[in-house]
Amino acid sequence: MHEEFKIFYGGTILTMDEKEKVEAVAVRGDQIIFAGSLKACEEAVSGHEVEKIDLEGRCLMPGFIDPHAHLMMLGMCHTWIDLSYPKVKSIDDIVMELSKFKDTLKDGGIIRGFGFDQRNLAEKRYPTADDLDRVTTDFPVQIMHVSGHSNVVNHYFLKQLGVDEHTGDPEGGVIGRDENGVPNGQLYDSANDFFAKNAGVVIGNNGPNIHMPDTPDNLLTLVKVGQEQCLAAGVTTINDPQVTKQELETFESSRKNGLLKMRIIMSFLSTYLDKLIDLGFRSGFGDDQLSIGSIKFYADGSLNSGTAYLSSGYSDSKRTQGYLYHSPDEFKEMFVKAHKQGFQTITHAQGDGAIQVVIDSVRESQKQLLREDIRHRIEHCGLPSKEQINDLADLKIWPVPQPQHVYQFAEGVVRAVGDHGINYSPYGWFKEKNIPIVLSSDAPVAPPNPILAVYAAVTRNTLQGNVIGAEHRISLTEALKGYTIEAAKAIHKENIIGSVEEGKLADFVVLEKDPYEVEINELKNIDVCETWISGEKVYAKEEMQEGVVSK
Structure with missing residues (x-):
């Protein structure tokens, strides 16, 4: 197989590892072989024909990883x-x-x-x-x-x-x-x-049904349209957090016909738990492009629609309490079963009442069978109580919130639930207890726009121009890592993606500006210029504007 060699240089290169910044990156085929000085990169590829790619002052980073997006x-x-x-x-x-x-x-x-x-x-x-x-x-x-x-x-x-x-x-x-x-x-x-x-x-009662019936051709179109949105935003990998037979068949089909460019980690809905166990599946089946990541549970409904299970209830809904998808005992039984099989779990839980059900289930699972570094996740983790933060830390549970939800919905949440609504997606509390900081979009609930999510996490600004929960602001470095290396860890893929370092896959995003070099309020306006997956350019803004899709 003929392997192409490339060197990226001539701009800012943010690695998201301990090197932080390097002058150049050398790539062989789909893999990074060196990240460091331009001279050292040239030495790493000496004797080979090399394509040199001048960044022209722009900023290269690892491709964004969205650990919660419905493609x-x-x-x-x-x-x-x-x-x-x-x-x-x-x-x-x-x-x-x-x-x-x-x-x-x-x-x-x-x-x-x-x-x-x-x-x-x-x-x-x-x-x-x-x-x-x-x-x-x-x-x-x-x-x-x-x-x-x-x-x-x-x-x-x-x-x-x-x-x-x-x-x-x-x-x-x-x-x-x-x-x-x-x-x-x-x-x-x-x-x-x-x-x-x-x-x-x-x-059934395993989640809200977002899987509208359609023809196989139309379903393939949905992958194509969703992928275009992601690639234009610099997203190279997603964890699709609600996969059914419909998604699996469509992803497989789009891969076979060459449509699929992105990496997809699939979280199968709990509907399929017993079938997957019968077949002997567990987390990690698959390859670098399409793999089984975890089992997806739903504990409660949505904060935005007023159905999340909150102890405080809502002031703007007749249903003041929200509800659970499963009784606590039924949920715990399913959860323990998934844990024992070797599945990482990701559970949608927005309200403190639902978050408690997950905490209790993780505790019981680890009591029955201790698994190190399984990284059970709580998706959204919208309004945990302050006391529950200690449990998340003790049990090594990974929360996966969406900063854009604060940007879009926080004002409505505060009106509906009261003053404790300012602790929506409480990153500040996570930091206090060294709980991992992970960012995601939950697209299409919010657009798959990592740059806007980073801005929202750093500022806690809302769409209406106010600040909600200033104590939960995080630093720019924490936010960028939360969409790259920490997101990679949330899906157990940090060994192959998430940072620009030797041995990892050559997935990059090229931004028009270095996020560290702009005013905070300008962060959200930084454009994605190019997206690369496995050393191949899969999106270029200029070519899209000319009506030519980048190959």
């Missing part, structure tokens, strides 16, 4: 109508945006929108079927909450889904109802399974 859901939501704030500020705006598309509908057509947030709407409430009937009563209309944890449909779609006043609430979910008990179009958490009953993946 196909990201693609799906980019093909739906954008209902995000501040584009949409009221229910009237939602109706207006959706109505633009009603004349394009044919038989079998559906109008779908994504990204509304009731706390940022003028009415400060969820839309209902009555609201969506204003769009059309002759076709189905569906809008998905920005969290992915709930949907609202019109009456036409409710009827199509077979949901009426005789339909009971599923375990781990709720059907919204009016004062007479008649369904009002709102479907929360596991009630999203109604979309998949006739065709698609039914997951």
Whole structure:
């Protein structure tokens, strides 16, 4: 096999390891063979034909690693109508945006929108079927909450889904109802399974169903669209935290036909736990591009949609308490089973009540079978209590929050839960106890934009221009490491990615500016110029602007 040699030089190179900065990087094929002085890199490749790549003053870093991003859901939501704030500020705006598309509908057509947030709407409430009937009563209309944890449909779609006043609430979910008990179009958490009953993946009370039925070709398109978003943001590896048969088959297919460029670590939904154990799987199966990383559990719902299990409850919802997907005993039994099989686990837990269920389950698992360095994770870990931070440290649990959620949603969370809402994603508390600092996006809940996440983590600024929880700010170095080497550790891949050092894979992002050389408020405006995976350029901003996709 012919191996190509490359040297990157002529700009700032941030390694994210103890060297911090180097002058140049030498690459052979898909691997870094030296990082240091330009002279030493030239010596490392002497005798070979070498392509020298001048960074022209730009900044090269390890490719960003997003340990919590839903790739196909990201693609799906980019093909739906954008209902995000501040584009949409009221229910009237939602109706207006959706109505633009009603004349394009044919038989079998559906109008779908994504990204509304009731706390940022003028009415400060969820839309209902009555609201969506204003769009059309002759076709189905569906809008998905920005969290992915709930949907609202019109009456036409409710009827199509077979949901009426005789339909009971599923375990781990709720059907919204009016004062007479008649369904009002709102479907929360596991009630999203109604979309998949006739065709698609039914997951029961193992999570909100984000797996909308579709054709194999359309599903491949979702990978393509989602991947384009990631590569343009410098993301070279993701941990997809909710994989079902649908995602597995589509990722495999996209890999076979050469579409897949990124590295994907798959977290299988707990629906599949017994099947995976029967087949003898555990964390680590696969290769450098596509592998099984962990089992994904859901403990509670969403802080944004008001369904997370919080001891304090909510002041802006009739459901003041939120709920759990499983009883604590059922959850613990499943968790112990995964732990004993050798799976790393990642559990969605936003409220302190749900976080406690995870803490208790980790403690019981380690009591039954001690596993060193398994790195069980809590995804989001939105509002733990101060006391629970000690447990996270003692049990070596890795929290994986999303700084952009603070940027987008913190003001609404504080209004809904009270003053302790300022401790949303409490990185400051994690630092006090030397708990790892990891950043992620939860795309499409937030865009897969590591630069914006770094800005949000360093400033704790909100979209409305305020600061929420200043004590939880982290340093620029902590934030950049949280999206590179620490993120790599969260997925047990730090031996091959996450830093620019010898022996690791040549995954890089090239930024237009060095993040250390700009004013803090300018951080979020730094552009991604190029993205490289395995020593190959997979994205270039200039070429995209000219309408040519970089090979």
